[in-house]
Structure formats: C-alpha cells, structure tokens
Amino acid sequence: LYMTIFNRSNDLHWGLYAVNLPTFSILQEYLAARLQVQLGTQTHISNSLHIYTGDHPGAKITKRMFNHMAAPLPVLPESGPLFPSGLPSHDYFVASCNDVLEQRPYGGDSLEEEGVAFLEFASDFLRCYRDWKSGIGSSPWDCRHADLYMDWIWAAEEFWHTVVKHSVAKETSRDQPAPQTS
Known part of the structure; x- marks a missing residue:
C-alpha cells in the first residue's frame, strides 16, 4: 500500500x-x-x-x-509492523482508540485481543507524554511493549527535549505578570 x-x-x-x-x-x-x-x-x-x-x-x-x-543516516534497529498479530474488528479498534484518547485505562494481563499491543503502548505513551509535559518524571521506556516501538520512543525523546521544552517555557513566560513600569 x-x-x-x-x-x-x-x-x-x-x-x-x-x-x-x-x-x-x-x-x-x-x-x-x-x-x-x-x-x-x-x-x-x-x-x-x-x-x-x-x-x-x-x-x-x-x-x-x-x-x-551530508552525514549518513543512523542505523536504527529493524522495527516490525505496528499490528503484528492482525487487527480486531474495526468497531472494536475505533472504540479502543477512543478509550486511549479519553485517558481511560487500556489493556491488561487478561486482554487477549489481536492488535492490542500498539494500543497498550499508545495508552502508556500518551500518559507518559502528559506526565512529562506536567513535569512529572515518567519514561517512555517504561511503556508496555516499548521493545516493539523503540523508534517511536527515540523520536519522542527528540521531540520532547526540543519542541515541548520550548513550548512549556513559552507558556510559563506568558503566565508571568507583565513588568511594572513607574
């Protein structure tokens, strides 16, 4: 495709x-x-x-x-497909994506659905991002199935340490009161 x-x-x-x-x-x-x-x-x-x-x-x-x-691209480990075991039904998958986006806990040890690894990772990954943006020390390497999505984690670390750091600093400076003039 x-x-x-x-x-x-x-x-x-x-x-x-x-x-x-x-x-x-x-x-x-x-x-x-x-x-x-x-x-x-x-x-x-x-x-x-x-x-x-x-x-x-x-x-x-x-x-x-x-x-x-001009530098050669770094060699990244081979990453597999996002959905290595296939997919659940479309309706189940969409409902599960909505659960992840609404910050409802997703997955668990007893969950045996096909294609769930990515959604479990995404659920943990979004929580990690929200924690990181709030200043809570959270590591994306602690996400379930992190070993399957190392390229995502490396990209996120680059993004968080450049873009988010800048936007948080910008938001913080906006929250500061304007300097007083005499």
Whole structure:
C-alpha cells in the first residue's frame, strides 16, 4: 500500500516531522493491515513548507538538520509492523482508540485481543507524554511493549527535549505578570 499526502502548507519541524509522519504512518499501517497487503512507501508533498531561521526557536533545529545533511543516516534497529498479530474488528479498534484518547485505562494481563499491543503502548505513551509535559518524571521506556516501538520512543525523546521544552517555557513566560513600569 503506497501513500501520498498533499499539503497546501506545512511546517517542517512541528508539522511534518512531529505530527504528519507518525500520524500518516499509523494510518498507512492500519489500512495495510486491514487490507492484508504489504506496506509500501509514503510520500509527502507540501506546496509551502515553513522552515525556520534567524531568532526563531525552530532555527536551531533547521541548523542542526543542515549541518547533518551530508552525514549518513543512523542505523536504527529493524522495527516490525505496528499490528503484528492482525487487527480486531474495526468497531472494536475505533472504540479502543477512543478509550486511549479519553485517558481511560487500556489493556491488561487478561486482554487477549489481536492488535492490542500498539494500543497498550499508545495508552502508556500518551500518559507518559502528559506526565512529562506536567513535569512529572515518567519514561517512555517504561511503556508496555516499548521493545516493539523503540523508534517511536527515540523520536519522542527528540521531540520532547526540543519542541515541548520550548513550548512549556513559552507558556510559563506568558503566565508571568507583565513588568511594572513607574
């Protein structure tokens, strides 16, 4: 299953890499598993791609990307499919996704449904993200099935330590009272 995504406008750091690639990858893998076909390539096309320079916080990411363009890509461990055991029914899967998004506990030792590993991981992963953003020390490596989704965890750590750190600092500075003038 090949997938091509067209965007009128996109953001290199906080759109394409932080949101679009993981989201459309999940969708592509879900559809491939549902259709029982092999996974093909994924292509993203943006008519306007926002790339940050100058004093913008994203400029550091842009500079780091340009500095490493000629370097070979790191070798990542082989990752398996998101849904290695197949999928539950569509209705069950959608209801389970909603449970995860609504922060209801998901999974457990007695759960034997097909395709549940990804949802258990996603449930723990979202909790971990919310904890991390709230300043609670939580590690994505403690998520159930972390060994199956190491590439997700590495991407999350990069995202959390650059984007989220900046946005939390920005939100905190907005909460500070304006300086008093005499």
